[in-house]
Amino acid sequence: MSTEVIAPPKTKSQALRSFHVADFPALTGREEEWRFTPLKRLRGLAAGDVTAVAAPKHEHGELPAGVTVSTVSRSDARIGGVLTPFDRISAWAYENAADALLVEVAKETVLAEPVLLRLNGHGADGAAAAHTYLAVGAFAEATVVLEQTGSVTLADNVEIAVADGAKLTLVTVADWAADAVQAQHIKVKLGRDAKILHVQVSLGGDLVRQFTSVDYTGRGGEAELYGLYFADGLQHIEHRLLVDHSVPDCRSYVGYRGALQGDGAHTVWVGDVLIQDQATGTSTYEVNRNLLLSDGARADSVPNLEIETGEIVGAGHASATGRFDDEQLFYLMARGIPEAEARKLVVRGFFAELLGKIPAEDLRERLGAAIEARLEKAGA
Numbered sequence: 001m002s003t004e005v006i007a008p009p010k011t012k013s014q015a016l017r018s019f020h021v022a023d024f025p026a027l028t029g030r031e032e033e034w035r036f037t038p039l040k041r042l043r044g045l046a047a048g049d050v051t052a053v054a055a056p057k058h059e060h061g062e063l064p065a066g067v068t069v070s071t072v073s074r075s076d077a078r079i080g081g082v083l084t085p086f087d088r089i090s091a092w093a094y095e096n097a098a099d100a101l102l103v104e105v106a107k108e109t110v111l112a113e114p115v116l117l118r119l120n121g122h123g124a125d126g127a128a129a130a131h132t133y134l135a136v137g138a139f140a141e142a143t144v145v146l147e148q149t150g151s152v153t154l155a156d157n158v159e160i161a162v163a164d165g166a167k168l169t170l171v172t173v174a175d176w177a178a179d180a181v182q183a184q185h186i187k188v189k190l191g192r193d194a195k196i197l198h199v200q201v202s203l204g205g206d207l208v209r210q211f212t213s214v215d216y217t218g219r220g221g222e223a224e225l226y227g228l229y230f231a232d233g234l235q236h237i238e239h240r241l242l243v244d245h246s247v248p249d250c251r252s253y254v255g256y257r258g259a260l261q262g263d264g265a266h267t268v269w270v271g272d273v274l275i276q277d278q279a280t281g282t283s284t285y286e287v288n289r290n291l292l293l294s295d296g297a298r299a300d301s302v303p304n305l306e307i308e309t310g311e312i313v314g315a316g317h318a319s320a321t322g323r324f325d326d327e328q329l330f331y332l333m334a335r336g337i338p339e340a341e342a343r344k345l346v347v348r349g350f351f352a353e354l355l356g357k358i359p360a361e362d363l364r365e366r367l368g369a370a371i372e373a374r375l376e377k378a379g380a
Contacts (some may be wrong), residue, residue, distance in 0.1 A: 002028045003099045003185070003266075004132075005033045005317045006021065006152070008166065016086060017084040017085065017086045018084070018085065018086075018091060019080060019085060019091060019094050020043060020086065020091060020095065020103070020328070021048040021049075021091045021092050021095055021288065022090040022264055023090060023091070024048070024087065024091055025088075026045075026047070026048075026062045026088075027039060027046045029254075031372060032264065033047075033087065033240075035236060036268040036270075036300055037207075037209055037238060037268075038207065038236060039204065039235075041171060041181065041207045041236065041338055041352075042089070042181060042183050042207065042209075043127060043153045043342055044127060044156050044220070044247075045089050045092065045127055045183055046088070046182070046306075046367070047088065047155070047350070048089065048091070048092040049089045050126070050127045052096035052126070052127060052128060052129050053063070053098070053125070053126035053127065053128050054098070054128065054202075054280075055097065055098075055101060055128035055130040055154070055156075056119050056120060056121050056122050056128065056150065057119070057210050058101050058117045058118065058119050058132075059117070059118045059119075059120070060117050060237075061116065063115065064111055064113065064147040065109075066105060066106040066109030066111070066114070066140070066324075067103070067104070067105055067106070067109070067111070067115055067142070068102075068103075068104045068106075069101070069102070069103050069104075069117070070095065070101075070102050070104075071099050071100070071101060071102070072099060072100050072102045072132065072133075072141070073099055074094075074097055074098070074099060074100055074142055074289070075101075076100065076102070076136070078098050078102070078133055079133060079288040080094070080159075081129065081159070082133075082159035082160065082161050082187050082188075082189045083157055083158075083159045083185065083187035084181055084303065085109045085157070085185065086281075087211070088129060088234075089155050089183045089185075090155070090157055090183075090185040091132065091181075092129065092155055092183075093116075093129040093131065093155035093156055093157050094129075094131065094157055095186070096155075096338045097129040097130055097131040097156075097157070097200070098129075098132055099131070099322075100131040100132065101117075101130075101131070101132045101133070101154070102133050102135075102213070103115070103135070104135045104137070104142075105132070105135065105136045105137055105140045105142045105166075105168075105297070106137050106140065107120050107137030107138040107139060107140055107163065108137065108138070108139045108140060109137065109140045109141075109142065110140065110141045110142075111140075111141065111142045111143060111156070112361050113345075114143040114144065114145050114171075114240070114359060115142065115143065115144045115145065116145045116146075116147065116168075116360070117144070117145065117146050118147045118149070118213065119148045119149070119150075120149050120150040120222070121148070121149065121150030121151045121152030121154070121176065121177065121180060122147075122151070122152065123149065123150065123151035123152065123177075124152075126153070127153040127154070127155065127175070127346065128152060128153065128154050128155070129154075129155050129156065130154060130155075130156035130157075131156065131157050131158075131159075131297055132157070132158045132159070133158075133159045133161075134158070134159065134160045134161070134168075134170075134201070135161045135163075136160075136161070136163060136166045136167075136168045136193075136296060137163050138163040138164045138165055138166055138191070138234060139163075139164070139165040139166060140163070140165075141166070141168075141169075142166075142168055142169070143168045143169040143170075143171070143359050143360075144170050144171070144182065144364070145169075145170075145171045145172075145173070145259045145360060145363060146171070146172045146173070147172075147173040147175070147363075148172075148173065148174050148175065148176065148182070149164035149175050149176060149204070150176065150177055150179040150180070150248055151176070151179055151180050151182045152176070152180050152181075152182070153182075154168070154178070154181070154182045154183075154184075155182075155184075155188075156181065156184050156185075157185050157187070158172075158184065158186040158187070159184070159187055159189075160187065160188045160196070161187065161189050161191075162189070162190050162191060162195070163185045163191045163194060163196040164191035164194060164197055164218060165192070165193050165194060166191065166192060166194050166195075166379070167194070167195045167196075167197075167223075168194075168195070168196045168197070168200075169196075169197045169199075169359060170196060170199070171198075171201070171358055171359075171360070171363070171369065172186070172198070172199070172200050172201065173201045173203075173367070174201065174203065174204065174205060174206045174208050175201070175203045175293075175370065176201045176203075176204035176205035177204060177205075177366035177368075178204065178206060178233075179206055179207070180204060180205040180206060180208075181205065181206055181207045181208075182205055182208045182209070182210070183208045183210075184211065185211045185213075186200075186207075186208075186210065186212045187199075187212075187213050187214075187215070187346070188212070188215070188223065189211070189214075189215050189217060190211070190214065190215070190216050190217065190218075190221035190222075190223060190250075191217055191218050192217070192218025192219055192220055192221070193218070193219070193220035193221070193222070194220075194221050194222075195222040195223075195224075196214075196222070196223050196224070197224045197226075197357065197362070198212070198223070198224070198225050199226045199227070199228070199354065199357050199358055200212065200225070200226070200228070200239070200256075201227075201228045201229070201358075201367060202225040202228070202229040202230075202237050202239070203225070203229070203230050203367070203370055203371075205224070205235065205237070205240075206213065206234070206235065206236070206237075207235075207237075207238075207290075207295075208236070208237050208238070208265070209236075209363045210238070210240070210361045211239075211240045211241070211242075212225060212239070212240070212241045212242075213241070213242040213243070213244065214242070214243045214244065215244050215246065216244070216245060216246060216247045216279075216375075217247065218247060218248045219248055219249045219250065220249055220250065221247070221248060221250040222250070222251045222252070223243060223250075223251070223252045223253070224253045225241060225243070225251075225252070225253070225254045225255070225256075226254075226255050226256065226354050226357055227239055227255070227256035227257070227258075227269075227354075227356070227366075228256075228257055228258075229256070229258040229259075229267060230258065230259045230260075230371055230374060231258065231259075231260045231261075231262075231265040231266065231267045232260075232262050232377070233262040233264065233265060234262070234264040234265065234372050235261065235262075235265055235266070235269075236266045236268075237258070237266075237267045237268070238267070238268035238269075239256060239268065239269050239270070240268075240269075240270045240271075241254060241270070241271045241272060241286075242270075242271050242272045242273075242274070243272070243274070243280040243284065243286075244274050244276070245273070245274060245276060245282045245284065245367045246295045246379045247273045247278070247279060248279055248280045248281045248282070249280070249281040249282070250279065250281075250283075250284070251283045251284065252273065252282075252283075252284045252285075252286075253284070253285055253287070254271055254273070254286035254287070254288075255286070255287050255288075255354070256269055256287075256288045256289075256324070257273070257288075257289045257290070257292070257350060257351060257354055257361055257375045258288075258289075258290045258291060258299060258349070259291045259347060259371075259372070259379070260290065260291070260292055260294075260298070260299055261292075261294045261296070261297060262291035262294060262296065262297060262305065262306070263296030263297070264297075265294075265296070265297040265298070266298045266299075266314070266341070267290065267299045267300070268299075268300045268301075269297075269300070269301045269302070269319075270300075270304070271286045271288060271289075271302070271303045271304065272303045272306070273304070273305050273309075273315070273317070274306045275305075275306065275308060275309060275312060275315060276308045276309070277308040277309045278309070279308075279312075279364070280309055280311040280312065280317065281311065281312065281313060282309075282312045282313060283312070283313035283315070284305075284312075284316075285314070285315070285316050285317065286303055286305075286316075286317045286318075287303075287317065288301045288303060288316040288319045289319075289320050289321075289350075290320070290321040290322075291322065291324065291347070291350055292321065292323045292324065293324050293343075293347070293375075297315065298308070299321045301320075302319075302322055303317035303319050304316050304317075315323070316318075324330070324343070324346070325346065328341065328346055329342050329346060330349070331338050332345060332346070333344065336368060340375075340376070343371045343375055344372050344375050347371065347372075348371070348372070351368075351371065355368060357365060
C-alpha cells in the first residue's frame, strides 16, 4: 500500500480552488494571504458559517441597444465559468448567493455612453452574498460602471468575460457608508486580442478587501488595472491582485495610488504577477504609490513578480510610500495659496491621472469632491 505525497502549490495559480466553503481550512490570521486583514472586523465572514441575509439589488436606468440586464439562477451554466473561488469568503459568497445579476453586451455592439449599475446597501443585520456576471461579446466596445454605496456587510463575486477582440472599460466604485464591510473577488477572463481597462475606486467602509485576478485565454490580451483609494480615520482598505500570464504575447499594467490620513488608517496593496514558462513575449509592469497625510497612518505595499521564462518583452515593479511633500506645500503657500487649498491641490494632482481615466464626467466630479471633502474634514 502506497501513500501519495501531494506537493504544496508551486505558485498562486496552483492554489486550492473550490466552490465549497468546507474545502477551505478555517482562517487563523496567520496565513500569508490574510496576515494583514483584521479578521474580527469581517463580522463572521472569515469563519464562513454566518447566516446569509438577502442581498441588496442593483438598479439601473434605461439601457442602450445591445445591452441586457437580468437576474438568473446560480445554476445557470455561465455562473462559475470564469471564477472558481480560491479563498474561504469567496466560496461562502458563491454558496449563499441566491441568484446572480447577468449583464450582457451583444457582440459587435459599440456603446457611446457608459452603462451605470448601482447597488445601495440597506443596513440590515447579518451578512449578504452577491454574484455578478458581466459578459462582453466579440468585437464589442463598452464602458460599464458598478457603483456600491450604503450600509452593508457583503461578500460578493464578480465574473467578467471579455470575448475575442472586445474592449471593456470597467469602473468599480466602493463608496460605502462608514460602517460597511465588504470582501470582494473580481475575476477577469480575456479572449484573444481582448482588452480591459479597469479603474477600481475604494473610498468608504469600515473594512474593504478586494481581490482582482486576470486570466488570458488567447494571444494579444491586454489588461490595464488602475486603483484609487483613500483611507480615513480607522478605515482598513486592502487590495490584492493576481495577473496570471499563461499564454504568449499578452500585456498587463497595474497602477494603484492611495492616500491615508488619521491615526489608525491602514491600507494594504499586494500585487502578484506570474509569467508562466509558456507565456513568451509577455510585457508587464506594476506600481503602487501611497501618500501619508498624517501621523499614525500605515500603508503596506508588496509587489511580487514571478517569471518562469526568459523570453519576455519586459517585466518590472515599483512601490513607494511617503509623507506629504512639505516643500511642495511651501512652494504653493509662498505664492499666496492658503495651506488648506494647497493641500487639496497636491492631493488632487496625486490622483489626477487616475481620475482622468474614468470616462463618466459626472462620476469624476463626484469622486473628486468626495476626496476634497475628506481633506476639509481633516483640516476642520
